[in-house]
Amino acid sequence: MHRSRLSTFLIDTPAAEAARSAAFWSAALGVPASPVPDEPQFTSLPGVHPDLVFAVQGVDDAPRYHVDIETDDHNAETARLVALGAVEINRWLDCHTLRVPGGQLVCVIPVHSDPEVFDRLAHTWP
Amino acid sequence: MHRSRLSTFLIDTPAAEAARSAAFWSAALGVPASPVPDEPQFTSLPGVHPDLVFAVQGVDDAPRYHVDIETDDHNAETARLVALGAVEINRWLDCHTLRVPGGQLVCVIPVHSDPEVFDRLAHTWP
Numbered sequence A, B: 001m002h003r004s005r006l007s008t009f010l011i012d013t014p015a016a017e018a019a020r021s022a023a024f025w026s027a028a029l030g031v032p033a034s035p036v037p038d039e040p041q042f043t044s045l046p047g048v049h050p051d052l053v054f055a056v057q058g059v060d061d062a063p064r065y066h067v068d069i070e071t072d073d074h075n076a077e078t079a080r081l082v083a084l085g086a087v088e089i090n091r092w093l094d095c096h097t098l099r100v101p102g103g104q105l106v107c108v109i110p111v112h113s114d115p116e117v118f119d120r121l122a123h124t125w126p
Helices: A015-029 A074-083 A115-121 B015-029 B074-083 B115-121
Strands: A002-014 A042-044 A053-059 A064-071 A087-092 A095-099 A105-110 A123-125 B002-014 B042-044 B053-059 B064-071 B087-092 B095-099 B105-110 B123-125
Touching: A002 A015, A002 A074, A002 A105, A002 A115, A015 A042, A015 A053, A064 A074, A064 B064, A074 A087, A074 A095, A074 A105, A074 A123, B002 B015, B002 B074, B002 B105, B002 B115, B015 B042, B015 B053, B064 B074, B074 B087, B074 B095, B074 B105, B074 B123
Parallel strands: A002 A053, A064 A105, B002 B053, B064 B105
Antiparallel strands: A002 A064, A002 A123, A042 A053, A087 A095, A095 A105, B002 B064, B002 B123, B042 B053, B087 B095, B095 B105
């Protein structure tokens, strides 16, 4: 058995535009724009929605959004989503990037929420 | 004064793939896939997250995600976001499509949540 939940909403923005993007979303949604220690590509937007992480990520790619699914077993969760039709297109450490049916991107990542939030909201899979 | 909040997460999928996309997300997140009466392009995914609408939308375009900001004054909210750097690229009835700084799409739409949810979570703008 393992658990997972949709945890994170990423606003992927070309790196040169990331600061402007973060300033926009902060003002648009009425939340702070908070740098993430040791992860300079991320700017967190705390308070957009309870129990869901929102952040701008500077990327070397076209603008897009993507979502993360956090899990206590990244290999099992990736295998579960692949069995549902997703295709793994990249892996970096314990983070798996999948293209899901329909064509969008989803990343499977280790749990990064507070344990209380994960325990309360994650689904358990057989 | 008017109010707004980020209310909706749309999984935009080429129409021919939309049924497969909805089936994937339903199984992946452990929620039902519910057709939306009178709006056949939408399949709702109720229960992904409290107070946030998740849905697959069949589109005549490339796969992507987008978000909606719901508001009690769509013209005032659009003007506020344009003043923050967004550009209005389309309008259909009371729905405004904006390209925001960084390049992603956001739609401004009239309130569609329960009034209690909107009252509890919307920001008030001067």
